[in-house]
Amino acid sequence: MKLACIAFLVVSLVVKKTKCGQNCSETDEVCEFYLELDHHLTMMRNNDLVFPYNGHVYKYDVINTSNAVPVDINEVLTADGFEQPRLVAAFNNTLPGPPIIVYENQTVIVHVKNKLKSESVTIHWHGLHQRGTPWMDGVPFVTQCPILPGQTFTYRFIAEPKGTFWYHSHMASQLTMGAFGALIVHEKGEVNAFPEHIMTIQDWNHDWEADIDYMKMLYGVFENRTRLNVSQSIDGTSFSMFMMQSGLINGRGRYYDHNTGKDNGAPLEVFQVQQGQAYRFRVIGSGALYPFRISVDEHNLTIVAADGFDLDSVVVESFIIYPGERFDFILHADKPVSNYWIRGITLEVGKNHTAEAILHYNGAPVRDPTTSRRSCTQDDPCIVVNCPFLYFPASNYINCMTFDQLRAKSDIDPAPVIKPGKFKEFFLNFAFPGTTSTPASVNGLAFEQPSVSAMTQPQELYSSCDRPDCGEDKVCRCTHSISLDYGDIVQMVLLNMGKGKGWSHPIHLHGHSFYVLKMGFGRYDVTTARFMEDDLNIDCRGNPDRTVSFCNNATWANATWLGGNVPGLELKKPPRKDTIIVPTGAYVVIRIRADNPGLWNFHCHVDLHNVDGMQMLVNESFNKIPKPPVGFPMCWNYPSDFRSAMDWTTVDDDSWSANSYKTTIVVLAVILSLEFIVIVGMCIYIRRTNTTRSSERTFLTFENPGYN
Ligand SMILES: *[C@@H]1O[C@H](CO)[C@@H](O)[C@H](O)[C@H]1NC(C)=O
Ligand SMILES: *[C@@H]1O[C@H](CO)[C@@H](O)[C@H](O)[C@H]1NC(C)=O
Ligand SMILES: *[C@@H]1O[C@H](CO)[C@@H](O)[C@H](O)[C@H]1NC(C)=O
Ligand SMILES: *[C@@H]1O[C@H](CO)[C@@H](O)[C@H](O)[C@H]1NC(C)=O
Ligand SMILES: *[C@@H]1O[C@H](CO)[C@@H](O)[C@H](O)[C@H]1NC(C)=O
Ligand SMILES: *[C@@H]1O[C@H](CO)[C@@H](O)[C@H](O)[C@H]1NC(C)=O
Ligand SMILES: *[C@@H]1O[C@H](CO)[C@@H](O)[C@H](O)[C@H]1NC(C)=O
Ligand SMILES: *[C@@H]1O[C@H](CO)[C@@H](O)[C@H](O)[C@H]1NC(C)=O
Ligand SMILES: *[C@@H]1O[C@H](CO)[C@@H](O)[C@H](O)[C@H]1NC(C)=O
Ligand SMILES: *[C@@H]1O[C@H](CO)[C@@H](O)[C@H](O)[C@H]1NC(C)=O
Ligand SMILES: *[C@@H]1O[C@H](CO)[C@@H](O)[C@H](O)[C@H]1NC(C)=O
Ligand SMILES: [Cu+2]
Numbered sequence: 001m002k003l004a005c006i007a008f009l010v011v012s013l014v015v016k017k018t019k020c021g022q023n024c025s026e027t028d029e030v031c032e033f034y035l036e037l038d039h040h041l042t043m044m045r046n047n048d049l050v051f052p053y054n055g056h057v058y059k060y061d062v063i064n065t066s067n068a069v070p071v072d073i074n075e076v077l078t079a080d081g082f083e084q085p086r087l088v089a090a091f092n093n094t095l096p097g098p099p100i101i102v103y104e105n106q107t108v109i110v111h112v113k114n115k116l117k118s119e120s121v122t123i124h125w126h127g128l129h130q131r132g133t134p135w136m137d138g139v140p141f142v143t144q145c146p147i148l149p150g151q152t153f154t155y156r157f158i159a160e161p162k163g164t165f166w167y168h169s170h171m172a173s174q175l176t177m178g179a180f181g182a183l184i185v186h187e188k189g190e191v192n193a194f195p196e197h198i199m200t201i202q203d204w205n206h207d208w209e210a211d212i213d214y215m216k217m218l219y220g221v222f223e224n225r226t227r228l229n230v231s232q233s234i235d236g237t238s239f240s241m242f243m244m245q246s247g248l249i250n251g252r253g254r255y256y257d258h259n260t261g262k263d264n265g266a267p268l269e270v271f272q273v274q275q276g277q278a279y280r281f282r283v284i285g286s287g288a289l290y291p292f293r294i295s296v297d298e299h300n301l302t303i304v305a306a307d308g309f310d311l312d313s314v315v316v317e318s319f320i321i322y323p324g325e326r327f328d329f330i331l332h333a334d335k336p337v338s339n340y341w342i343r344g345i346t347l348e349v350g351k352n353h354t355a356e357a358i359l360h361y362n363g364a365p366v367r368d369p370t371t372s373r374r375s376c377t378q379d380d381p382c383i384v385v386n387c388p389f390l391y392f393p394a395s396n397y398i399n400c401m402t403f404d405q406l407r408a409k410s411d412i413d414p415a416p417v418i419k420p421g422k423f424k425e426f427f428l429n430f431a432f433p434g435t436t437s438t439p440a441s442v443n444g445l446a447f448e449q450p451s452v453s454a455m456t457q458p459q460e461l462y463s464s465c466d467r468p469d470c471g472e473d474k475v476c477r478c479t480h481s482i483s484l485d486y487g488d489i490v491q492m493v494l495l496n497m498g499k500g501k502g503w504s505h506p507i508h509l510h511g512h513s514f515y516v517l518k519m520g521f522g523r524y525d526v527t528t529a530r531f532m533e534d535d536l537n538i539d540c541r542g543n544p545d546r547t548v549s550f551c552n553n554a555t556w557a558n559a560t561w562l563g564g565n566v567p568g569l570e571l572k573k574p575p576r577k578d579t580i581i582v583p584t585g586a587y588v589v590i591r592i593r594a595d596n597p598g599l600w601n602f603h604c605h606v607d608l609h610n611v612d613g614m615q616m617l618v619n620e621s622f623n624k625i626p627k628p629p630v631g632f633p634m635c636w637n638y639p640s641d642f643r644s645a646m647d648w649t650t651v652d653d654d655s656w657s658a659n660s661y662k663t664t665i666v667v668l669a670v671i672l673s674l675e676f677i678v679i680v681g682m683c684i685y686i687r688r689t690n691t692t693r694s695s696e697r698t699f700l701t702f703e704n705p706g707y708n
Pocket of ligand 4: 104105188
């Protein structure tokens with residue numbers, strides 16, 4: 001064993017230039033990392049509680065902060081500085097987890113250890129295409145079995161495409177507990193690259209955690225014997241009852257007392273810049289639910305990329321980012337040496353929820369900025385990019401630029417051209433239709449997670465959607481998938497319409513960066529910016545009344561638009577994305593080429609919606625999916641329901657004790673013979689692999705003979 005390991009390392013050092021556990025250089029072919037997921041508490045330094053004061057934290061028993069030494073904030077998960085420690089699940093005890101920074105086309109190896117006591121995990125590499133390695137996509141029960149407590153798993157994949165990505169737990173809502181980090185893929189040989197900063201932004205609630213959020217979403221939130229309402233967006237549509245107490249940038253924020261309006265002085269993230277220099281900020285929406293509008297006081301932002309793909313740059317006052325999205329902007333540090341607020345405000349009305357960080361010019365005193373937001377005026381209106389609606393209230397003097405108004409930086413990557421006979425078109429409504437029960441669904445199909453990995457154990461799936469209780473103006477729960485054949489050109493019309501609309505959804509597709517060809521918005525009141533009516537170019541079929549129809553089986557209202565003939569599609573320089581907002585009442589036309597065989601999850605990135613069922617699978621050229629590596633772990637087939645009740649659970653009329661005695665003997669005999677077979681098998685296998693592939697055996701999970 002040990003010899004084999006050393007042999008492998010020697011071989012790989014010589015042949016592959018492997019880097020272990022540190023930053024990779026451009027010439028490395030393989031980059032290797034270790035991540036440990038464990039529970040931790042915020043505001044604790046080892047066994048000591050700390051408290052926030054004036055941008056620092058101090059040990060709990062400090063009485064006079066002016067003569068005390070503050071605790072190093074890098075040793076504390078400060079979050080919003082709330083003194084009641086909150087449980088987090090974090091990689092390597094940092095919030096966010098350590099950044100993984102690699103170069104395009106490098107082989108990335110990440111060894112993951114699950115040190116949680118009662119939860120399993122998988123890690124998704126959000127935005128990477130996993131071409132040739134679809135079983136490394138990290139979706140539990142879709143591409144792999146979850147990594148159970150105490151277990152390890154090794155991911156191995158190619159870093160492609162280049163750009164700003166992130167990694168996060170894909171297990172239910174675990175990511176909202178802090179289980180994420182940045183994943184940056186640098187371009188090779190890039191000249192004149194800007195120095196850069198990574199910025200994750202998220203909502204935070206220190207009283208609740210993932211599963212409680214979900215329960216409260218279903219059953220309601222009460223405070224002081226009052227039922228709280230869902231918070232409202234600028235266009236009059238909804239967010240959630242999940243209360244965002246604080247916003248965090250790179251894991252730091254301040255809690256504002258709602259009664260006094262005073263903040264608790266917790267430390268904030270400080271981004272240092274040198275006057276005269278330009279910087280690339282890589283912003284990652286890593287939150288649970290709320291979008292943020294991000295601005296930097298007294299600076300314009302030049303947006304240059306979204307979800308890893310370069311855009312024709314636009315200069316804006318701010319941009320909006322939903323969970324799952326990424327935007328890169330260039331900041332020119334050309335203002336007087338000082339401190340400036342970086343702000344992320346939510347789009348809620350009647351609430352002032354802000355995530356804050358500090359832009360600190362080298363040479364400025366270390367203290368909170370005193371700057372204020374730019375005021376948008378009739379003569380100098382603000383431009384906001386990526387709005388989930390068409391308008392802000394007219395009195396705000398803000399002009400929205402929706403994502404479909406952006407263009408790719410170059411025209412070398414036009415939209416896939418329709419080939420006769422190879423074109424498929426899908427209408428997918430991401431919404432909450434229903435009457436008595438209104439689960440989050442896609443076309444009324446709330447996703448039921450398989451109980452084994454659907455990619456590697458397809459023969460063990462049960463829950464087909466081909467049932468009488470599923471269909472037009474019905475809602476059911478099943479394992480929803482659509483099938484694509486290799487080489488298909490696929491147009492998807494993402495909808496958010498009918499009875500189940502009312503929330504905007506950031507929809508994320510795994511395995512692809514789709515081309516965004518067009519967005520169609522509903523009707524709004526131009527003065528108040530309130531949403532009024534769905535876009536009527538979509539025919540919801542079913543019940544003709546839009547407020548009643550589930551819109552489960554939609555099509556174009558004008559039949560000549562079928563077959564890809566939608567007027568106004570951007571085919572020359574469409575921007576690409578892997579996560580796109582589908583606003584209430586709107587549609588988004590996207591295209592992909594089915595050239596990446598896999599089983600790809602397609603879901604809302606608002607975790608609560610995803611967990612509730614707003615997800616589906618794209619079953620892409622299943623018979624062309626490469627075989628997983630030798631030794632790839634399988635799930636034991638505990639069924640998800642009792643439809644396939646096993647014989648050994650039924651007791652016949654004999655007395656229980658006699659029967660259980662018999663059962664025990666049989667089970668023991670079976671176990672013993674299985675063990676015997678396994679031992680013999682292992683011996684044979686070890687002997688064989690020792691002689692033929694000694695270097696690969698200890699690295700079973702990431703050697704892949706089926707690929708390359
Ligand atoms: C995570 O922690 C482990 C154990 O302390 C360490 O070996 C590893 O290098 C860390 N990983 C990263 C990416 O920092
Ligand atoms: C790796 O790169 C990051 C970001 O550039 C930097 O903060 C960190 O110090 C580097 N780590 C090492 C070991 O060089
Ligand atoms: C706190 O410490 C400072 C500096 O040593 C001292 O000037 C001040 O009087 C102290 N305050 C109290 C309340 O003890
Ligand atoms: C990445 O690798 C692929 C396949 O080996 C190759 O075709 C492509 O040119 C490479 N790209 C870069 C930027 O090195
Ligand atoms: C609860 O409501 C009562 C009556 O309206 C009010 O006096 C009290 O301050 C409220 N408590 C909190 C914590 O808001
Ligand atoms: C919630 O909305 C209802 C109906 O609009 C209103 O009567 C109630 O006062 C609201 N509750 C709160 C806590 O704002
Ligand atoms: C930002 O751009 C706007 C219009 O493009 C311009 O009016 C404004 O002066 C710029 N602000 C700064 C701080 O450069
Ligand atoms: C909103 O909150 C931020 C800090 O969270 C504060 O700086 C700002 O003044 C507040 N704005 C309003 C209008 O209350
Ligand atoms: C969708 O509508 C079409 C046209 O009316 C109909 O043929 C089809 O059966 C419907 N599909 C479902 C699932 O109801
Ligand atoms: C994907 O397609 C294959 C082949 O058609 C089928 O056997 C498998 O059950 C499908 N899987 C899912 C989850 O739909
Ligand atoms: C349907 O769409 C086509 C192409 O855009 C257009 O020429 C035609 O007038 C439309 N028909 C109706 C009834 O609107
Ligand atoms: Cu959603």
